[in-house]
Amino acid sequence: MEAIQRLTEVLERKLGKKIPLHEVGYETMSFTHEEIDEELVPPYMIAFVPAPILCHSANYTDVEGNYFTLMLIETGSESLYEVWLVNDKLVPNYNS
Numbered sequence: 001m002e003a004i005q006r007l008t009e010v011l012e013r014k015l016g017k018k019i020p021l022h023e024v025g026y027e028t029m030s031f032t033h034e035e036i037d038e039e040l041v042p043p044y045m046i047a048f049v050p051a052p053i054l055c056h057s058a059n060y061t062d063v064e065g066n067y068f069t070l071m072l073i074e075t076g077s078e079s080l081y082e083v084w085l086v087n088d089k090l091v092p093n094y095n096s
Contacts, residue, residue, distance in 0.1 A: 001026070002080070003058035007070040010084075010095045011060060025059045040083050040090060041073055049076040056080075 004026050008019040030052035033043075046053055059069040067087050072080040084094035 003056040003070055003072045006072065006082070006095075007058040007060060007068065010070070011068060014094075015062065019060055023060060027057050029055045029057065031055060036073075040071070041081060045075050045081050046073065049074060 004021065004024050007024060008021065011019050032051045033046060033053065036046065036053065054074045056072045057069060059067065061067050067085075069085040069088075071083040071085075073083065075081050082095060084091045086094065
């Protein structure tokens with residue numbers, strides 16, 4: 001549920017409005033190293049993580065139809081690697 005909390009926190013700051021939790025989608029997926037897109041997650045971030053690699057994903061669609069996705073990838077350390085997509089396009093440092 002950390003992905004939901006992080007997604008709503010960042011979007012509320014960026015969009016300037018409260019995000020209703022019932023409008024946020026969530027899922028957890030597992031991947032092998034070969035299944036992870038290197039454009040989304042640099043290989044060095046998961047090089048030492050044993051498979052399966054867990055990805056926690058939360059998404060939200062606003063009233064204009066913009067689709068926001070946050071993926072939190074387990075890296076083997078306490079910090080999770082954040083991947084932000086807006087309308088299915090990678091947006092580096094979206095959380096800044």
